[in-house]
Amino acid sequence: MDSFSFTPVAFVRTPYAATAEVPKGCGAAHVAEGVIEVLSELEPGLADIEGFSHLFVIWVFDRSPGVELYGTAPTDDRPHGVFATRSPKRPNPIGLTVVELLRREGTTLHVRGVDMLDGTPVLDIKPYLTSVDPQKLRRGWLAEAEARRQA
Amino acid sequence: MDSFSFTPVAFVRTPYAATAEVPKGCGAAHVAEGVIEVLSELEPGLADIEGFSHLFVIWVFDRSPGVELYGTAPTDDRPHGVFATRSPKRPNPIGLTVVELLRREGTTLHVRGVDMLDGTPVLDIKPYLTSVDPQKLRRGWLAEAEARRQA
Numbered sequence: 001m002d003s004f005s006f007t008p009v010a011f012v013r014t015p016y017a018a019t020a021e022v023p024k025g026c027g028a029a030h031v032a033e034g035v036i037e038v039l040s041e042l043e044p045g046l047a048d049i050e051g052f053s054h055l056f057v058i059w060v061f062d063r064s065p066g067v068e069l070y071g072t073a074p075t076d077d078r079p080h081g082v083f084a085t086r087s088p089k090r091p092n093p094i095g096l097t098v099v100e101l102l103r104r105e106g107t108t109l110h111v112r113g114v115d116m117l118d119g120t121p122v123l124d125i126k127p128y129l130t131s132v133d134p135q136k137l138r139r140g141w142l143a144e145a146e147a148r149r150q151a
Numbered sequence: 152m153d154s155f156s157f158t159p160v161a162f163v164r165t166p167y168a169a170t171a172e173v174p175k176g177c178g179a180a181h182v183a184e185g186v187i188e189v190l191s192e193l194e195p196g197l198a199d200i201e202g203f204s205h206l207f208v209i210w211v212f213d214r215s216p217g218v219e220l221y222g223t224a225p226t227d228d229r230p231h232g233v234f235a236t237r238s239p240k241r242p243n244p245i246g247l248t249v250v251e252l253l254r255r256e257g258t259t260l261h262v263r264g265v266d267m268l269d270g271t272p273v274l275d276i277k278p279y280l281t282s283v284d285p286q287k288l289r290r291g292w293l294a295e296a297e298a299r300r301q302a
Contacts (some may be wrong), residue, residue: 001158001159002158002159002213002272003156003157003158004156004157004158004159004211004213004272004274005154005155005156005157006154006155006156006157006243006245007153007154007155007243008153008155009242009243038234042220042234042242044220044221044232045220045221045232045233045234045242046232046234046235047221047230047231047232047235048231048232048235048291048292049232049234049235049291050291051235051289051290051291051292051294051295052235052289052290052291053283053287053288053289053290054283054287054288054289056247058209058245058247060155062153062155069193069195069196070195070196070198079198080198080199081195081196081197081198081199081200082196083189083193083196083197083200083275083276083277083278084197084198084199084200084202084203084278085277085278086277086278086280090275091160091193091196091275092157092158092160092274092275094157094209094274094275096207096209096247096275096277098283121153121155123155123243123245124234124241124242124243124245124247125234126234126236126237126247127234127235127236127237127290127291127293128283128288129237129290129293131282131283131284131285131288132204132205132249132279132282133282134282136204136205137204137205137279137282138202138203138204138205139202139203139204139278139280140199140200140201140202140203140278141199141202142278142280143202144202
């Protein structure tokens with residue numbers, strides 16, 4: 001099967017040197033500030049990005065611990081399929097984080113809400129355009145796990 | 152610089168054989184139904200996914216027309232940086248789509264909201280967990296372009 005190869009467009013500086021330091025689980029507040037350093041030759045690609053309050057960051061779990069198709073997330077004591085979780089142990093170790101864009105200085109994006117390790121390579125950055133209506137959102141096992149904890 | 156190589160976990164069947172058929176621009180309704188066919192050996196990774204109403208699909212613009220760091224999107228007549236748009240002409244041709252999960256049959260996910268070409272390779276599938284509060288969302292040039300059209 002064809003494979004697809006990508007090189008980073010940016011690297012993220014975050015407060016987290018080790019996985020254990022990243023807040024996880026129900027109600028984990030992702031409010032840490034970080035910095036996305038975009039490669040200087042890509043600066044034209046950032047034009048007008050400062051008009052968006054939130055960005056999607058697509059990144060690589062470059063220190064990922066392998067693949068686990070069915071396992072237990074920190075948010076629950078029951079196992080789930082990896083595609084129903086944000087586990088790093090994915091067939092393709094790709095992460096996705098929504099961050100708030102605080103300000104841009106050239107190729108430096110100051111953001112809030114990072115949950116990746118310091119030095120993480122970024123593959124893409126996209127504007128966050130629309131949200132799913134909360135009334136229409138179902139959150140499966142995660143909502144159930146939260147309800148059990150609150151009970 | 153390190154590069155990262157990924158092989159597809161799934162392929163999407165959509166109604167779109169060519170880019171020109173995909174609805175684009177302000178107010179384009181992404182309501183087309185499609186099917187994500189996950190590789191059979193990955194079926195354990197889909198456990199409990201049916202509890203989520205919406206999924207993130209990370210995919211490859213495998214018929215991408217090259218890179219344009221600064222160009223004009225179909226939603227506006229003014230150019231913008233590629234990281235401020237959903238243009239396929241990205242340094243890494245990675246797409247991100249939020250789909251509604253209608254039902255699952257084994258490794259087949261029936262979804263609504265596809266905007267990729269038929270046969271597009273999928274790199275990852277993740278649950279959509281939370282939305283950004285619409286009150287806090289700013290949509291930069293896209294909101295301005297919409298306002299100009301309505302004026």
